Amino acid sequence: MNIKILKDILSANDQIAERNRALLDKHKVFALNVMSSPGAGKTSLILDTIRTLKKRKRVGVIEGDISSTIDAEKVKKERVPVLQINTGGECHLDAAMINRALENMPLEEMDLLFIENVGNLVCPGEFKLGEDRKVLIVSAPEGDDKIYKYPLLFHLADAVVVNKIDLLPYTTFDVDGFSKALKGLNQKARLFRVSCTTHEGIEDWTDWVLSTMRPPKQTSRRQPRP
Numbered sequence: 547m548n549i550k551i552l553k554d555i556l557s558a559n560d561q562i563a564e565r566n567r568a569l570l571d572k573h574k575v576f577a578l579n580v581m582s583s584p585g586a587g588k589t590s591l592i593l594d595t596i597r598t599l600k601k602r603k604r605v606g607v608i609e610g611d612i613s614s615t616i617d618a619e620k621v622k623k624e625r626v627p628v629l630q631i632n633t634g635g636e637c638h639l640d641a642a643m644i645n646r647a648l649e650n651m652p653l654e655e656m657d658l659l660f661i662e663n664v665g666n667l668v669c670p671g672e673f674k675l676g677e678d679r680k681v682l683i684v685s686a687p688e689g690d691d692k693i694y695k696y697p698l699l700f701h702l703a704d705a706v707v708v709n710k711i712d713l714l715p716y717t718t719f720d721v722d723g724f725s726k727a728l729k730g731l732n733q734k735a736r737l738f739r740v741s742c743t744t745h746e747g748i749e750d751w752t753d754w755v756l757s758t759m760r761p762p763k764q765t766s767r768r769q770p771r772p
């Protein structure tokens with residue numbers, strides 16, 4: 547019975563995610579669902595990406611946290627539309643939360659939407675939001691074993707970002723070994739090595755963001771999902 551209830555919740559979530567998807571399609575907004583454990587660098591990567599792409603793309607951000615507006619305040623300083631969702635205890639965002647957020651965002655004025663999920667390497671993987679791509683960040687100090695311990699998100703990701711590479715000399719994180727493990731689990735995921743502190747690797751990352759987005763508005767058609 548419990549399993550049936552969980553299935554019902556997930557299928558209701560998927561239906562709302564499809565509605566989000568249709569709304570984003572209508573406004574030609576490309577959405578990235580950014581996930582990681584707490585503190586791996588979701589907000590830092592979003593901020594660095596905004597600073598790099600701001601002149602070329604109109605960016606908006608939905609911030610998901612259990613509580614506080616700390617991340618939304620940081621994004622607001624970049625003068626882009628931002629909306630904070632406080633889940634009040636839930637360890638992930640769901641499609642209904644995003645649906646309400648989208649109703650309150652100026653979608654006509656946006657090309658690219660970052661959705662920062664709640665810091666968690668497990669639950670966000672179960673809930674589709676209507677996003678175009680899933681981005682997973684793992685940071686060097688967390689350890690390269692996370693791919694074995696929390697495989698679902700690594701399996702689902704379209705891009706995996708190893709962040710805080712400036713700290714690699716002080717950790718045992720083996721990037722080559724991690725890269726091999728990722729290939730074994732998920733052939734399609736692109737791997738990026740970045741530091742949001744030194745900005746190393748950020749250009750490779752933002753080049754991918756631009757290339758995976760649809761062509762500019764007016765002439766554009768949505769690219770198929772991988």
Ligand SMILES: Nc1nc2c(ncn2[C@@H]2O[C@H](COP(=O)(O)OP(=O)(O)OP(=O)(O)O)[C@@H](O)[C@H]2O)c(=O)[nH]1
Pocket residue numbers: 582583584585586587588589590591617664665709710711712713740741742743744
């Ligand atoms: N050394 C180093 N520190 C970083 C890097 N990226 C982020 N940080 C630091 O890591 C801490 C957490 O970064 P955030 O961007 O807030 O991480 P987050 O994933 O958004 O965290 P939550 O929203 O709390 O889950 C901050 O103190 C950042 O300054 C990096 O590339 N190198």
Ligand SMILES: [Mg+2]
Pocket residue numbers: 588589590617662
């Ligand atoms: Mg954050």
